[in-house]
Amino acid sequence: METLPNLRIEFEQEYATTKNFFDVYPEGKNDYAPHEKSMKMMPLATHIAEIFGWPEFIMKTEKLDFAAGDYQPTFLQTKAELQQKLEEDYKKTKATLDSMSEDDLNGTWSMNMGDQVLADFTKYSAMRHALNQITHHRAQLGVYYRLNDIALPGSYGPSADHESF
Numbered sequence: 001m002e003t004l005p006n007l008r009i010e011f012e013q014e015y016a017t018t019k020n021f022f023d024v025y026p027e028g029k030n031d032y033a034p035h036e037k038s039m040k041m042m043p044l045a046t047h048i049a050e051i052f053g054w055p056e057f058i059m060k061t062e063k064l065d066f067a068a069g070d071y072q073p074t075f076l077q078t079k080a081e082l083q084q085k086l087e088e089d090y091k092k093t094k095a096t097l098d099s100m101s102e103d104d105l106n107g108t109w110s111m112n113m114g115d116q117v118l119a120d121f122t123k124y125s126a127m128r129h130a131l132n133q134i135t136h137h138r139a140q141l142g143v144y145y146r147l148n149d150i151a152l153p154g155s156y157g158p159s160a161d162h163e164s165f
Helices: 004-023 041-051 054-060 079-099 102-106 123-147
Strands: 063-065 108-113 116-122
Touching: 004 041, 004 079, 004 102, 004 123, 041 079, 041 123, 054 079, 054 123, 102 123, 108 123, 116 123
Parallel strands: 063 108
Antiparallel strands: 108 116
């Protein structure tokens, strides 16, 4: 079984779901956090958008070294900027996935802090990790929305806000 066609479909589905979440992003709530140890809402949403750009970076590099400054976070202020970031990073990933072959998924990739290896992946497992991170952080964003009485879009079917019981 080839995995690349499935990755393409999964990224497309996660993009569509995330787009729906960003369409209801609440202006004026950027600094909301449910707990002092929680990320604020806009940095969390921005991180989700950034993850859509990971596949391009994964395929062009062998590692991400935080100590070397390979990662520089994006700072956004508005819903429109957030939506634009998602579009830009998804387009990069789509182009990357469309130009790849199945064999490209066999390479290795790691996340490091200098000489310390934080995570060691195949390119395929790094892509799966990115998909898992999108789902995980979007679920966090859903909790933030719920705590602010913002109707949740469906993720993998209708949400309680869009289905009558």
